[in-house]
Amino acid sequence: MSHETYLFSRMDREDTHTLKGYEAQGGYQAFKKILSEGTSPTDVTGIVKDSGLRGRGGAGFPTGLKWSFMPDPTKDSRTRYMAVNADESEPGTCKDRILMERDPHGLLEGCMIAAWAMGLAGIYIYVRGEYRLSYARLDEAIQEARAAGLIGKNIMGSDFSCEVQMHKGAGAYICGEETGLMESLEGKRGHPRPKPPFPAGFGLWGQPTTVNNVESIFNVPFILERGSDWFKTMGTEKSPGNFLCGVSGHVEKPGVYEIALGTPASTILNEYAGGVWRGRELRAWIPGGSSTGFLRPEVIDTPMDHDSVKAVGSMFGTGAMIILDQTASVVRSALVLMNFYEHESCGQCSQCREGTEWLAQVFQRIHDGHGRMEDIDLLTDIANGMAPGKTICALADAAAIPTHSVIRNFRDELVEYVQEGGHAAVSKKRSLPLEVV
Amino acid sequence: MIDSGKQPEIKRVEITVNGKTVQARTDKPLIHACLQAESEVPHYCYHPGLSPVGSCRICQVEVQQGKMPARVMVACRTPVAAGMVVDTESKGAHDSRKECLEFLLKNHPLDCPICDKAGECTLQDYSFAEGQGEGRSVEPRRKLEKRKDLGDVIMLDQERCILCSRCVRFMEEVPETPQLCVAGRGSHSIIETWNNQPLSGNYQGNLADVCPVGALTLKSFRFKARVWNLTKTASSCGECSRGCSTTVEVLRAGEIVRIRPRHDEEVNKWWMCDTGRFALDHFSEVDRLVGACMPSATRGWDQFPVEDGLQVAADMLMAAEKPLIVASPWLTVEEGTELLTLGRQLNGRVAFVSPAQNELADDLLHTGDPAPNRRGLTDLGFEALSPEEILSAASEHSSILCIGERVASLLGEDGFNSLPSATRVLLFDCALPAAQEVGNSPIDLAIGLATSAERAGHWVNIDGIRRPILQARPAPTGVWNTVRLLQNLLGLLATREIQS
Ligand SMILES: Cc1cc2nc3c(=O)[nH]c(=O)nc-3n(C[C@H](O)[C@H](O)[C@H](O)COP(=O)(O)O)c2cc1C
Ligand code: SF4
Ligand code: SF4
Ligand code: FES
Numbered sequence: 001m002s003h004e005t006y007l008f009s010r011m012d013r014e015d016t017h018t019l020k021g022y023e024a025q026g027g028y029q030a031f032k033k034i035l036s037e038g039t040s041p042t043d044v045t046g047i048v049k050d051s052g053l054r055g056r057g058g059a060g061f062p063t064g065l066k067w068s069f070m071p072d073p074t075k076d077s078r079t080r081y082m083a084v085n086a087d088e089s090e091p092g093t094c095k096d097r098i099l100m101e102r103d104p105h106g107l108l109e110g111c112m113i114a115a116w117a118m119g120l121a122g123i124y125i126y127v128r129g130e131y132r133l134s135y136a137r138l139d140e141a142i143q144e145a146r147a148a149g150l151i152g153k154n155i156m157g158s159d160f161s162c163e164v165q166m167h168k169g170a171g172a173y174i175c176g177e178e179t180g181l182m183e184s185l186e187g188k189r190g191h192p193r194p195k196p197p198f199p200a201g202f203g204l205w206g207q208p209t210t211v212n213n214v215e216s217i218f219n220v221p222f223i224l225e226r227g228s229d230w231f232k233t234m235g236t237e238k239s240p241g242n243f244l245c246g247v248s249g250h251v252e253k254p255g256v257y258e259i260a261l262g263t264p265a266s267t268i269l270n271e272y273a274g275g276v277w278r279g280r281e282l283r284a285w286i287p288g289g290s291s292t293g294f295l296r297p298e299v300i301d302t303p304m305d306h307d308s309v310k311a312v313g314s315m316f317g318t319g320a321m322i323i324l325d326q327t328a329s330v331v332r333s334a335l336v337l338m339n340f341y342e343h344e345s346c347g348q349c350s351q352c353r354e355g356t357e358w359l360a361q362v363f364q365r366i367h368d369g370h371g372r373m374e375d376i377d378l379l380t381d382i383a384n385g386m387a388p389g390k391t392i393c394a395l396a397d398a399a400a401i402p403t404h405s406v407i408r409n410f411r412d413e414l415v416e417y418v419q420e421g422g423h424a425a426v427s428k429k430r431s432l433p434l435e436v437v
Numbered sequence: 438m439i440d441s442g443k444q445p446e447i448k449r450v451e452i453t454v455n456g457k458t459v460q461a462r463t464d465k466p467l468i469h470a471c472l473q474a475e476s477e478v479p480h481y482c483y484h485p486g487l488s489p490v491g492s493c494r495i496c497q498v499e500v501q502q503g504k505m506p507a508r509v510m511v512a513c514r515t516p517v518a519a520g521m522v523v524d525t526e527s528k529g530a531h532d533s534r535k536e537c538l539e540f541l542l543k544n545h546p547l548d549c550p551i552c553d554k555a556g557e558c559t560l561q562d563y564s565f566a567e568g569q570g571e572g573r574s575v576e577p578r579r580k581l582e583k584r585k586d587l588g589d590v591i592m593l594d595q596e597r598c599i600l601c602s603r604c605v606r607f608m609e610e611v612p613e614t615p616q617l618c619v620a621g622r623g624s625h626s627i628i629e630t631w632n633n634q635p636l637s638g639n640y641q642g643n644l645a646d647v648c649p650v651g652a653l654t655l656k657s658f659r660f661k662a663r664v665w666n667l668t669k670t671a672s673s674c675g676e677c678s679r680g681c682s683t684t685v686e687v688l689r690a691g692e693i694v695r696i697r698p699r700h701d702e703e704v705n706k707w708w709m710c711d712t713g714r715f716a717l718d719h720f721s722e723v724d725r726l727v728g729a730c731m732p733s734a735t736r737g738w739d740q741f742p743v744e745d746g747l748q749v750a751a752d753m754l755m756a757a758e759k760p761l762i763v764a765s766p767w768l769t770v771e772e773g774t775e776l777l778t779l780g781r782q783l784n785g786r787v788a789f790v791s792p793a794q795n796e797l798a799d800d801l802l803h804t805g806d807p808a809p810n811r812r813g814l815t816d817l818g819f820e821a822l823s824p825e826e827i828l829s830a831a832s833e834h835s836s837i838l839c840i841g842e843r844v845a846s847l848l849g850e851d852g853f854n855s856l857p858s859a860t861r862v863l864l865f866d867c868a869l870p871a872a873q874e875v876g877n878s879p880i881d882l883a884i885g886l887a888t889s890a891e892r893a894g895h896w897v898n899i900d901g902i903r904r905p906i907l908q909a910r911p912a913p914t915g916v917w918n919t920v921r922l923l924q925n926l927l928g929l930l931a932t933r934e935i936q937s
Contacts, residue, residue: 172622174622189619191492194491194492194511194514196516342624343622343623345622345624346622346623347600347619347621347622347624347625347626348490348492348600348602349493349494350492350494350537350540350541350599350600351494351537351540353540353600353623353624354540354543354544354624355540356623356624357543357544358540358543358574358576361576362576365576378573381573384536385537385540390494390533391494392492392494
């Protein structure tokens, strides 16, 4: 498979993470050009909008459109912020990390273009706590960029100023939800806020705020430099561009690959990730991070773009594929996920607080061989009580969707667990003879 | 600070709730308009006096706006917009609430039979109204602390808690003394005090009112009564000149077991301080002054009925040149009016005891002025005299009539006992001051009065707002209503005047 790549275009050089290395590869040119030519903020937003770039944080919301929701600065003089979501905690997702570790200036350039487009006074980068190298590299990059006059007061001698600050998360998935993230930045518990009001009207400290994912912002300098038409030559009409696909699980070559949107999942699995490991069969796969649910092998040819994945009853999410081989158990995997969501629910909403626990308990019983046939309908009802749109944030949905997917796509396995006495019995049947590797 | 009266301009838009047209305030969430239209919308985390967080998710109603299809949404976080059509009874809304209740009850201990909140618990009420008969969970219920002592006032039962966070927000937003928090996360969330410190402050009792379930209960009310056996009477608190509107709750036999704040937008909103809430001893029937009494050299206190006491009082007062009439600031406007007539009749000097500010004053409700009807009596024309001024004036008068609830204690025990022996002392009060022994007591005649829970009338609070006190329980036998007492005394004086 060969196709145009840009996100990873600078990965080969050892010193890409330094200002010198980044500038040697044409870095900051897009931003400097905008600043020196005085391209109007609305034009910059317009180009991003026209490119059709969709957010890579999970929901796939058009980035340019999101920027345009920020109130007109001539009518609303409040201080504006952006929060870059680098909390990357969705199980299976590990793409933002690579960008921050290897190419932090690329993210910063995107940030500064966003700052210009939205008239931002400050940008916060909320980095997942465990990402120590990402944090260190970004920290160095910010210092270098500040010293070079690219960040801070009077950028490049203009009267445009914008500060960039980092914040370390403390290990809560919910702080990756955009309003939980803002609460956390404000020094409070990461309790998502009900919407409305939306961040563009009432965000950080009540000021207009945009929250974007690292990869979304990382795309921006390329779009500005090469134009929105170029961007649209890649990917699909509704989901243009490339995306970073983290492939994990039972594959030969797990990793993060730069893929054109719309590439079939089977191509990614077989041609990039080396296929299901040890030549085994595929039992199930998750298309876009744990919240998107389990799909059957029959739909592995689904193109990886927002609409196509939706058409098979799932979501593109963060584009992080998780592969389960024939020996794996969907029920057990679902239990692991439910334990995760139970652990990570912030606990505000009744349905989510109680529902995530309940789902985990029911899956645990089924797993342990104490399942009842009526539990299958009960799981459906619990999940229906939690989502869609019944709670403050989408974490409840993130637990409900995989639950529904198990019932819809792997009911046979649930029945098998109930009838045959749980995981001990089922896994015995599935185990393969020991291989000498 | 409770800002009474002056409010920013309120904007309203027209919406429809269950077919009724409502002028809905735009500064309030939709639930406010629904409740205003007398439509029942279950709610837990929403409290009209606290910021809305929209977390319990029970207040689901169906809303149709513009051309959009009708959607079920939480009423407490939905802003109102002109033309909204709201259905609180739609099937979708009921189903959502029913679902939500099942989640809320999943770990609830269901110990209503031993819960003080039973009968006024909205979890119980809404489960009865909307829930399904039986929960479908077969999982073990969460085991948490059932008796967590949060200090002098409040007991916490973590198992009953539905994590609505009202208590946390109350502490943060009303007395502005944040002390409670949600500790832990998700299904491991619990309510705790910071560092497990006991709660402090003069507003803790409100926690038991804001808690929609039996998680936060008053220690003083624990296992005291089943709430359906309480008779509730609207009244006002007399512990300071704020005069918070209250409900006085009386158990069958007549014991006042609880006083709670009653919503009053101008005076106290939904709150009251603990000083007022727990001023129950004052209403006790023990050690009350009943009927009338006089010291007798041989027999100690001579007891006799009020009728006879009034005869003696009339004689004593008629004999005085210019009696000093000292009222308690607990007298109602009605009683004050009668007393002024009496004063005129006797050509007396009429004043009320104006006690010194106490240290209980705060920025919220307590004014630190233990004189509930200061404003009412002042407006009537009473002179305000400090206890010291009264004591020093007493020697200039041959008789002094001290009248009203707590009047002796407001003068100070020592002060009262040091009233000059040359001055005739008539005390009309609810109880005798402590340790009144014949020979040492300055009292020449005492007549028992009804407390403010046993009579009706009005007080005017510090801001000039007139509020009723109503009779919550009967006065002990042999104790007259103060107005009746004064009118009788006036009658006796009039008869005597004519006779002389
Ligand atoms: C429970 C939960 C966790 C989330 N975690 C992340 C995260 O770790 N990183 C991220 O970029 N977005 C995360 N999101 C999505 C964000 O809320 C938000 O949609 C996203 O950051 C917007 O960026 P984008 O428009 O650039 O995609 C999460 C959402 C939910 C509901
Ligand atoms: S849905 Fe769950 S995680 Fe999201 S706000 Fe509600 S309780 Fe918290
Ligand atoms: S203790 Fe009561 S008020 Fe506080 S969160 Fe629990 S249920 Fe709500
Ligand atoms: S009352 Fe509206 S969500 Fe709790």
